[in-house]
Amino acid sequence: xxxxxxxxxxxxxxxxxxxxxxxxxxxxxxxxxxxxxxxxxxxxxxxxxxxxxxxxxxxxxxxxxxxxxxxxxxxxxxxxxxxxxxxxxxxxxxxxxxxxxxxxxxxxxxx
Amino acid sequence: xxxxxxxxxxxxxxxxxxxxxxxxxxxxxxxxxxxxxxxxxxxxxxxxxxxxxxxxxxxxxxxxxxxxxxxxxxxxxxxxxxxxxxxxxxxxxxxxxxxxxxxxxxxxxxx
Numbered sequence: 001x002x003x004x005x006x007x008x009x010x011x012x013x014x015x016x017x018x019x020x021x022x023x024x025x026x027x028x029x030x031x032x033x034x035x036x037x038x039x040x041x042x043x044x045x046x047x048x049x050x051x052x053x054x055x056x057x058x059x060x061x062x063x064x065x066x067x068x069x070x071x072x073x074x075x076x077x078x079x080x081x082x083x084x085x086x087x088x089x090x091x092x093x094x095x096x097x098x099x100x101x102x103x104x105x106x107x108x109x110x111x
Numbered sequence: 112x113x114x115x116x117x118x119x120x121x122x123x124x125x126x127x128x129x130x131x132x133x134x135x136x137x138x139x140x141x142x143x144x145x146x147x148x149x150x151x152x153x154x155x156x157x158x159x160x161x162x163x164x165x166x167x168x169x170x171x172x173x174x175x176x177x178x179x180x181x182x183x184x185x186x187x188x189x190x191x192x193x194x195x196x197x198x199x200x201x202x203x204x205x206x207x208x209x210x211x212x213x214x215x216x217x218x219x220x221x222x
Contacts, residue, residue, distance in 0.1 A: 001215070001217060094188070105183075106112060
């Protein structure tokens with residue numbers, strides 16, 4: 001699938017990006033990208049996103065140095081969500097944890 | 112983290128759900144859930160979502176039989192995205208593929 005075929009949200013121009021460790025398969029974070037962020041990721045091999053709070057393109061690690069080298073990009077059947085398979089050069093989470101998904105849902109009686 | 116602490120989108124009442132195979136760590140699909148869908152997932156141990164196209168609660172496999180037994184739920188640092196760790200009882204994708212993410216982004220010269 002080509003970048004031109006990706007389906008960005010009509011209202012926001014974004015699609016969700018799941019970042020997964022290419023080696024361990026651990027899910028590191030979830031963020032959003034516009035077309036420019038995907039294109040820049042493809043061109044540079046470093047994960048780029050669109051920050052909804054700062055309303056601008058965002059190179060992961062631009063301040064922290066914790067960049068992610070993108071090894072591959074997978075696209076779902078609808079073309080409206082992607083996975084960046086990465087080699088992380090540091091923790092994904094601003095808390096210093098390796099992954100942003102370091103909490104469990106505790107009220108899970110049925111689980 | 113408790114269900115009450117999850118941050119659903121103010122406009123849509125939804126949050127993104129990543130479905131990951133609890134054993135192989137393969138990412139199977141991405142969908143959305145409202146509070147009711149998360150609560151029903153917790154209560155029944157089967158993955159529930161909110162279908163944006165059909166605008167209703169959706170039990171994965173309700174028609175196909177391809178249910179997903181939810182083993183755990185992880186929450187990201189912002190509380191606005193979750194992972195269902197599941198044991199799939201059939202393919203996740205309506206195409207019959209095991210995962211919805213069965214396509215690569217082909218125009219990836221830098222990757």
